[in-house]
Amino acid sequence: MALSGVRFRVPITLKKMITWIITNTNSNAETGYIKSADWLCTKTEDGISTSISGDVWFTEPDESDPESFGVPYAEVTEENAIEWTKEKLGEASVANIELTVGRNLDALKTPAQQDGLPWQPAPEPEPEPEPSE
Numbered sequence: 001m002a003l004s005g006v007r008f009r010v011p012i013t014l015k016k017m018i019t020w021i022i023t024n025t026n027s028n029a030e031t032g033y034i035k036s037a038d039w040l041c042t043k044t045e046d047g048i049s050t051s052i053s054g055d056v057w058f059t060e061p062d063e064s065d066p067e068s069f070g071v072p073y074a075e076v077t078e079e080n081a082i083e084w085t086k087e088k089l090g091e092a093s094v095a096n097i098e099l100t101v102g103r104n105l106d107a108l109k110t111p112a113q114q115d116g117l118p119w120q121p122a123p124e125p126e127p128e129p130e131p132s133e
Contacts, residue, residue, distance in 0.1 A: 017043065017044050017045070018041065018042070018043045018098050018101065018102070019041070019042050019043075019044070020039060020040070020041050020082045020085070020086070021039070021040050021042075021078065021082070022037050022038065022039055022040075022078055022081040022082060022085065023038045023039065023040050023053070024037070024038040025037050025038070025081060027073060028060065031060075032072065032073030032074070033058075033060050033061065033073070034058060034073070034076065034081065034084075035057065035058060035060060036055055036056060036057045036058065037055065037056055037058075037081050037084070037085050038053065038054075038055045039053065039054055039055065039056065039082070039085050040052075040053045041053070041097050041098065041101050042101065043098070043101040043102050043104075043105045044105075045105055045109070046109075048105060048108055048109060049105070050101055050104040050105045050108055051101065052097055052100060052101050052104070054097075056085050056088040056089060057088075058084065058088060
Protein backbone atom coordinates (compact mmCIF):
# COMPACT_ATOMS: atom_id res chain seq x y z
CA MET A 1 0.00 0.00 0.00
CA ALA A 2 1.54 3.32 -1.08
CA LEU A 3 1.23 6.35 1.17
CA SER A 4 1.19 9.14 -1.38
CA GLY A 5 1.58 12.63 0.03
CA VAL A 6 1.90 11.47 3.64
CA ARG A 7 4.77 12.91 5.62
CA PHE A 8 5.96 11.53 8.90
CA ARG A 9 7.56 13.75 11.49
CA VAL A 10 9.88 11.96 13.83
CA PRO A 11 11.43 14.04 16.60
CA ILE A 12 15.16 13.44 16.75
CA THR A 13 17.28 14.67 19.61
CA LEU A 14 20.87 15.15 18.57
CA LYS A 15 22.99 14.61 21.65
CA LYS A 16 26.23 13.99 19.77
CA MET A 17 27.37 16.28 17.02
CA ILE A 18 30.64 16.92 15.20
CA THR A 19 30.85 20.19 13.30
CA TRP A 20 33.51 21.65 11.05
CA ILE A 21 33.82 25.39 10.45
CA ILE A 22 36.33 27.56 8.64
CA THR A 23 37.51 30.40 10.89
CA ASN A 24 39.66 32.27 8.34
CA THR A 25 41.11 32.07 4.85
CA ASN A 26 44.12 33.66 3.22
CA SER A 27 43.87 34.42 -0.46
CA ASN A 28 45.90 35.84 -3.33
CA ALA A 29 44.77 39.49 -3.63
CA GLU A 30 45.13 39.49 -7.43
CA THR A 31 43.54 36.17 -8.33
CA GLY A 32 41.27 35.60 -5.33
CA TYR A 33 42.62 32.06 -5.03
CA ILE A 34 42.33 30.81 -1.45
CA LYS A 35 45.82 29.81 -0.38
CA SER A 36 45.02 28.55 3.12
CA ALA A 37 42.13 27.86 5.45
CA ASP A 38 42.02 27.75 9.25
CA TRP A 39 39.58 25.11 10.47
CA LEU A 40 37.90 24.13 13.72
CA CYS A 41 36.42 20.69 14.43
CA THR A 42 34.09 20.59 17.45
CA LYS A 43 32.22 17.76 19.11
CA THR A 44 29.29 18.59 21.37
CA GLU A 45 27.46 16.11 23.54
CA ASP A 46 24.99 16.81 26.34
CA GLY A 47 26.04 20.46 26.57
CA ILE A 48 29.80 19.78 26.74
CA SER A 49 32.09 20.69 23.83
CA THR A 50 35.71 20.24 22.86
CA SER A 51 37.52 21.38 19.73
CA ILE A 52 40.64 20.84 17.67
CA SER A 53 41.90 23.49 15.26
CA GLY A 54 44.44 23.63 12.48
CA ASP A 55 45.15 24.95 9.04
CA VAL A 56 45.72 23.65 5.54
CA TRP A 57 47.58 25.16 2.62
CA PHE A 58 46.42 24.72 -0.93
CA THR A 59 48.59 24.55 -4.05
CA GLU A 60 47.82 27.54 -6.22
CA PRO A 61 46.61 26.62 -9.71
CA ASP A 62 48.18 27.77 -12.95
CA GLU A 63 47.67 31.56 -13.10
CA SER A 64 47.76 31.52 -16.90
CA ASP A 65 44.68 29.26 -16.93
CA PRO A 66 41.67 31.01 -15.32
CA GLU A 67 39.60 27.80 -15.63
CA SER A 68 41.91 26.07 -13.14
CA PHE A 69 40.60 28.27 -10.34
CA GLY A 70 37.19 26.61 -10.16
CA VAL A 71 34.92 28.73 -7.96
CA PRO A 72 35.39 32.53 -8.11
CA TYR A 73 36.36 33.99 -4.72
CA ALA A 74 33.11 35.94 -4.29
CA GLU A 75 31.10 32.73 -4.81
CA VAL A 76 33.01 30.49 -2.39
CA THR A 77 30.80 29.16 0.41
CA GLU A 78 31.84 27.79 3.77
CA GLU A 79 30.67 24.38 2.54
CA ASN A 80 33.13 24.66 -0.39
CA ALA A 81 35.97 25.58 1.96
CA ILE A 82 35.14 22.74 4.38
CA GLU A 83 35.00 20.25 1.50
CA TRP A 84 38.37 21.47 0.14
CA THR A 85 39.89 21.40 3.61
CA LYS A 86 38.77 17.82 4.24
CA GLU A 87 40.03 16.78 0.79
CA LYS A 88 43.41 18.34 1.52
CA LEU A 89 43.60 16.68 4.95
CA GLY A 90 42.58 13.31 3.51
CA GLU A 91 40.04 10.79 4.79
CA ALA A 92 42.41 9.21 7.31
CA SER A 93 43.34 12.56 8.90
CA VAL A 94 39.71 13.71 9.04
CA ALA A 95 38.74 10.43 10.73
CA ASN A 96 41.66 10.77 13.18
CA ILE A 97 40.72 14.39 14.02
CA GLU A 98 37.09 13.41 14.63
CA LEU A 99 38.15 10.40 16.72
CA THR A 100 40.52 12.56 18.78
CA VAL A 101 37.94 15.27 19.42
CA GLY A 102 35.55 12.52 20.53
CA ARG A 103 38.12 11.02 22.88
CA ASN A 104 38.88 14.47 24.29
CA LEU A 105 35.18 14.94 24.99
CA ASP A 106 34.99 11.53 26.68
CA ALA A 107 37.96 12.51 28.87
CA LEU A 108 36.16 15.70 29.93
CA LYS A 109 33.02 13.76 30.81
CA THR A 110 34.76 10.95 32.70
CA PRO A 111 38.20 12.09 33.83
CA ALA A 112 40.77 9.32 34.21
CA GLN A 113 43.04 11.44 36.37
CA GLN A 114 42.71 14.04 39.09
CA ASP A 115 44.79 16.77 40.67
CA GLY A 116 45.56 17.14 44.34
CA LEU A 117 47.86 16.18 47.18
CA PRO A 118 46.79 12.92 48.83
CA TRP A 119 48.36 13.90 52.19
CA GLN A 120 46.23 17.06 52.43
CA PRO A 121 42.49 17.06 53.08
CA ALA A 122 40.25 17.95 50.20
CA PRO A 123 39.20 21.61 50.19
CA GLU A 124 35.88 22.39 51.80
CA PRO A 125 33.12 23.28 49.34
CA GLU A 126 32.06 26.92 49.33
CA PRO A 127 28.95 27.46 51.49
CA GLU A 128 25.75 28.31 49.67
CA PRO A 129 24.76 31.96 50.15
CA GLU A 130 21.75 32.57 52.36
CA PRO A 131 18.72 33.70 50.36
CA SER A 132 17.93 37.33 51.05
CA GLU A 133 14.41 38.27 52.03
